[in-house]
Amino acid sequence: MGLILDRLSKQGTLGVTDIAQELGVSTASVRRDLEMLEEQHLLSRTHGGAVANSLVYELPLRYRGGRHKDEKRRIAAAALEALGEGTVSIGLTGGTTTTEVARALAMRSGLTIVTNALNIASDLALRPNIKLIVTGGTARSESYELVGPLAEASLDGIHLDLAIVGVDGICVQGGLTTHHDVEAHTNRALIEHARRTVVVADGSKVGRMAFARICPVTHISELITDPSADPAELANLREAGVKVSIA
Template sequence: MRQETRLSLILDLLAEKGSVTVTELVEALEASSASIRRDLELLESQHLLSRTHGGAVAGGLAYELPLRYRGGRNKEEKQRIAAVAATRVGEGPLSLGLTGGTTTTEVARALVNHKGLTIVTNALNIASELALRPNLKLIVTGGTARSESYELVGPLAEASLEGMNLDLAFVGVDGISADVGLSTHHEVEAHTNRVLIERTRRVIVVADGSKVGHKAFARICPPSGVSELITDASADADALQQLENAGIKVTLA
């Protein structure tokens, strides 16, 4: 198992249980105790947990885990969501917005062979993957980089978006519910994503089932700003029905 995958699973277990022991992690991850101790030391150095004698506790666990530790979560579901999302994009000319996030990153990967697309993104990791594709025109916003999500946010990002009119945008979220709408952990990121949505004719949310019915700290926009949600079958059925009642088309990948 790759270290990055182990780190993500350790944080998942901590978020679920509050504390873990080295012995538990050795059994769960089928890794050596030396590897687990190195993993815990690395995560503690990044203030993502606090080590104890024989294990770790979640007292120092960050509210929003960095993107590099979230990439392995529900990966197959996100790839299926991305494959469905790609069917919503015909050959160009088409202007397309992509916010940051693990699911939108999979959408970007699913679009690399399309032609005639102008892709606008504020996500540095997505930009790095698309920059060498001669069949795509890539526009990257300015802004202040967030290490947690690799997104460029703030007034500079929003000023660049104000001058654009997009046909379609795929938006990643930390929560989507019928009463709140779209939400994320960070208020500045929420505002930047709201500007992107306001400049887009059609907005599609791509989010795995764990985000459906969830409400994060900062609201991005109400349900009326969204045309469609593409998610997976693990999403709460009642929450999906409420979103459909709010006027959002729901598609299960």
């Protein structure tokens, strides 16, 4: 179903026969998936396929987890190497790449993790070696993030050694961006409470600009990405003073 939504987000429409051939499944199986997605108001079915609803501008997290998974795991491993000496308190925003980072951090001891992501909190809550702090806020079903004034108020009085941030787009012109304006504001608050900020993003996010700006690239110290990122965009980021690491 994730592939179906991914195609719709890019093309706007799709045909049952085409997607069945691409997936190597029967048209009946595709129609069942379309029916289930329509019940979730994620698309509208047509006679021969489906069209994207006007609300489908951001794939829910549960359908994004399988994309670029190997790249995200390598990025997470590189993020651990970027912790540096004396890094004890770490802030994590939501997202598929930061979720991989959280899983890698779970193997460490003596860390304090502050997050506004419910799925990350659920993974880390069972780890006795990690001190976990979860913000309040209003839950977003698309990203599992807690956002808004309550989330930001939860950060008052907290000073982080490092913030590890996921984004939907990063470029010099647009800065760090995401699909949702309130989420962007909450993520910016987390960055403002950190001594240092590292962005983790697979190559598809580099050079992209989503709807809402989190902050300029001058607010971050490092981007960790993968070899698929546009070299020209990476050169622009380096010129702007951002350390770029390729995992």
